[in-house]
Amino acid sequence: MIADSLRVIPATPAEWLGPLPAASWFAKPDQPLHVDVGCGKGRFLLARAARFPAVNFLGIDRMLRRVRKVDNRARRLDLANIRLLRVEAYYAVAYLLPPAAVAAYYIFFPDPWPKARHEAHRLFNARFLDALHRTLQPGGVVHVATDHWPYFEQLQGVFAADARFAAVAPFVPEADEQTDFERYYIESKPIGRLSVQKV
Ligand SMILES: C[S@@+](CC[C@H](N)C(=O)[O-])C[C@H]1O[C@@H](n2cnc3c(N)ncnc32)[C@H](O)[C@@H]1O
Numbered sequence: 001m002i003a004d005s006l007r008v009i010p011a012t013p014a015e016w017l018g019p020l021p022a023a024s025w026f027a028k029p030d031q032p033l034h035v036d037v038g039c040g041k042g043r044f045l046l047a048r049a050a051r052f053p054a055v056n057f058l059g060i061d062r063m064l065r066r067v068r069k070v071d072n073r074a075r076r077l078d079l080a081n082i083r084l085l086r087v088e089a090y091y092a093v094a095y096l097l098p099p100a101a102v103a104a105y106y107i108f109f110p111d112p113w114p115k116a117r118h119e120a121h122r123l124f125n126a127r128f129l130d131a132l133h134r135t136l137q138p139g140g141v142v143h144v145a146t147d148h149w150p151y152f153e154q155l156q157g158v159f160a161a162d163a164r165f166a167a168v169a170p171f172v173p174e175a176d177e178q179t180d181f182e183r184y185y186i187e188s189k190p191i192g193r194l195s196v197q198k199v
Contacts, residue, residue: 006071007084010096019098025083026056032103033058037089037123038110040180042070047177048106049074049082055103059084060092089123094131102135105142106171109181112148124155133164136198143171143195147185152192165196 008025010016023029032055036045039059049057059082061067067086074082085092113121124144132142142165146152159165170193173179178186185191 006074006082007067007086010087017095019101020096022058022083022097022101023056025058027080028054028056031056031081033101034104034106035060035093035097035102037093037105037107039066039070039084040109041066042073043183044106044108044173044177044179045070045082046073046077046079047174049079050077051174051177053081055081057082060087060089062086062088090128090131093128093135097135099134100137103137103140105132105136105140107142108145108179109185110144110146110151112146112151114148114150122151122154124151124158126158129158129162129165133198138198140198141168141171141195142197143193145171145182145191145193147181147189147191149190149192152194155192155194159194159196164199166199168195168197170195 010020022033034055035058037060039045039061042059045057045059059067059070064086067084071084087096107123110123113119136142144155146155159167172193173182182191
């Protein structure tokens with residue numbers, strides 16, 4: 001693992017095959033772990049980590065440029081409770097994160113893949129729900145937001161049909177926590193918000 005930044009890159013074959021000791025990456029390993037999947041430029045992650053120092057935040061994104069940007073900002077802001085994983089999100093949740101380790105997932109504006117022939121690329125499918133369930137601690141929550149209504153309806157359907165999750169009040173971010181995509185769409189499009197809890 002690299003130590004000169006907040007970015008975590010598995011180094012050995014054992015680390016790549018996971019599960020990784022996610023808690024040990026943080027100065028205070030016993031704090032609850034919240035994971036921002038597809039954290040983008042990190043507006044939510046940075047604001048949230050500053051607001052809740054007693055929570056450990058892991059940002060996951062596959063775009064190195066974005067992860068670097070969040071890394072730089074988090075270090076400038078001296079946020080000790082952020083770590084970043086540059087990796088494909090399904091792989092991270094399915095294989096790298098330890099079981100029952102996560103108290104909350106935030107999955108805001110996942111790529112919608114709007115064309116019917118591309119729907120298979122969407123992050124949410126039965127296997128991803130299995131992975132979320134495996135890594136959530138009992139009572140852990142998943143918060144999702146999207147501007148793409150067909151994707152939102154699909155998400156409502158798959159979670160409603162899965163007895164391992166129960167709907168809870170949707171998570172609405174504070175103004176300073178709104179992600180870049182939320183700020184872009186909030187005036188022009190309805191935003192679908194859905195939160196569920198591991199039963
Ligand atoms: C539409 S942007 C949303 C970013 C941020 N959550 C927001 O609301 O502004 C989607 C982000 O997820 C990342 N992403 C998309 N698919 C991913 C995947 N399979 N694994 C990891 N990151 C992914 C992209 O690189 C991008 O930063």
